[in-house]
Amino acid sequence: AARWAALGINFEAYGKDIADSVRVNDRVMREIFGLPPPSHVRYEMFLDKSGRKISKSAGNVFTPQVWLRYGSPQSLLLLMFKRITGAREISVTDIPRYMDEVDELEDVYFGRKAVSDKREEAKLKGLYRYCWLLKPPRAPSIHVPYNLLVYLVKVAPRGSETAFVVEKLKRYGYEVEGSLNELERRINYALNWVRDFAEIREARVEMGDKERRAVRELIKAIEGERDGEKLQNAVFETARKAGVPPRGFFKLLYRILLGAPQGPRLGPYMAAMGVENVAEALERALKAGRSG
Template identity: 55%
Template sequence: MVLEAPQIIGRGTWLDKVASEILDREKRLGRNAEILRVESGLGASGIPHIGNYSDAARAYGVKLALETMGARAELIAFSDDKDGLRKVPAGLPKTLSKYIGFPVSSIPDPFGCHDSYGVHMSGLLLDALDKTGIMYRSISGTQAYKDGLFNQQIDKILTNAVRVGEIISETLGQEKYTEVLPYFPVCENCGRIYTTRALEYVRERHVVRYSCDGMELRGETLNGCGHKGEVDVFSGDGKLSWKVEFAARWSALKINYEAYGKELIDSVKANDRIMEEILHEPPPYHTRYEHFLDKTGAKVSKSVGNVLAPQLWLRYAPPQTLLLLMYKRSVGSRAIWVKDIPTYIAELDELEDVYFGRREVKDPRELARLRGLYEYVWRLSPPKSPSVHVPHNLLVYLVKVAPKSREKEFVLEKLRGYGYHFDPEDRRFQERLEHAANWAKEVETIATNTIQIQPAERDAMLELAGIINASDDENYLQNAIFTVARKHNLQTGALFKALYRVLIGSDSGPRLGPYILAMGRENVAMALAAAARMATK
């Protein structure tokens, strides 16, 4: 029996698969929404990092995939700026500690450039979305509560607080909300939000009675002021606990899709049940994603301070590389740091070669996936022709050795000498040069290119790594390559070619003696040793 090849969905990427599943679900539910909405929550409690950005970027990718399948769609970027500050993030002024427990939208901006701390932090993430061409509708949580966007949902949840508490207990094993309401009033006396306990809901007047008793926050006691009062839950002077707020948002905003991190699995389950059992609506379609890790393998976190900001990435590489990081796959945690950026520059070049037929891919499904991936990283508006792929390391080297008075002219002359043909006024070429210049001046590392090398070449590289660390004479280093080639019975040209591929990403390049000194002996030695280690795996 001949099996038919699996059908390619959309452009063949995971984004298309998710979009197809959303549309199938909407059809099963008998809904015919005029517009499908995907949501991403924007944390406003600290400096946004790659992980925060990824949530919105991936949601936008799903939005694009929905549109390619004929649906109208939009991304809702919801700022959690009504949340309280739980901890002063690393690197921010310790004076902020007096605002622990306050809504971040009521904390002054420590940098003095925005209306509040919360607006500043969420603004940084919106800036990253803007810089990468992501279109969205921004909603402030503070403003949403003030405008009454969630009034209907708040009333239903608080009216059914006993059942809500049972759902949270059954799903999360947390008894707290069997004793208090899932709502945090802002204390009218001290201004804090996390120190209050909502004790009773008076539905006729839509008010909650509360006491400011304090709470345990990250293992420490945050004292309340002791005030007892009541707050109109339709006034915006409070917020739902996030254990129920997702459901309120999904209902009020008519959200069809939202992804979540694995640490939120149980909370999403609780909110899904609240959608179904309390609000009597189907919850959105979900997918789960893994976190990005730092170079030590720890989860990237605003409070810890191991943050790789999207803006930093964009100093060294084009927006398409950042979207490539987000869209190439959806599962599995990944360690990512600044030094990995050149890898994605090279990968984008390879993807472009596939898209324009300069690199053959025989498997039709893989070809469709790679072509689709290229179109998504260009937000479905890919260029009409490929760019000139000058290796990142070569540009970095040329910038390092260029006379400061004529840096650009020097680099262009050298590239022409190496046989590169380019339009110096081409915007993509200019951006590549600018990114490499930023890297050369700000980052002390070499991107190691992974190549196939022979055992003798591997041994020669390891020996050269030791020699490089022992001498700072460029002629000695240049001659050492010839000596090591002979010692390991290698053709000199073959060893030079392997070295250029590892260090520059090209078959040829500048004299390696001066290159080694310009790029830093330790950096080059580490790059060669790393390439040799990878070859032994």
């Protein structure tokens, strides 16, 4: 309360574990200092993936500095602003998802992604503005799925990662000119990730029976193929024969291979990734779905 009074604090968030202390200090402000207490917002615990409270005594703390080694300040602010009610399980492995989500918000903000519900659109645009501390950029940046950058960095020649990734993205159709500074920052995040973690966690992707059959057929169809255009056609043909909408099938494959609903042209990317690696990733996705 003395700090609030001395510094003229008029807003302070607090964790639910100190709610009683906040109530006492609010009363001290009113009855001792004769001043109104700050407005408050209560937030709950951050938990680790095992459900334990994140704390120094538990030895499971990771700091903002650690987050910023692998992700942008905007992704960290999204973590903070997206939801403040209810306990939340977080881990450094969430960073790729938050990085991609900032890009999705940017697409909404600049009108590149339509949202039919106007209230939802306003909420998402507001969230994006807060991720930039109410000073958003004037134009969107280059968007590359985090997992794609991680994969490209993994296979890049040591010491030449940035040049290798930039050249690959050009071949995939990304417009990198004018965005090199931002792209280099993103590549550096992915490079730190690859240096510090052996494997990126693959998210489980939900599939119906038709989708599962289509994925199995695609594994057979791409065997031994190296041509990007033929692989692109194989995806279309597999979806058509399986009775799965091609658009939805492509989105499913992007989620399996990149952890995002969209990305570079899929056929050339699969060729660069290697069909053996693609098949292994698809098999893992099928097994993960079955085990659930």
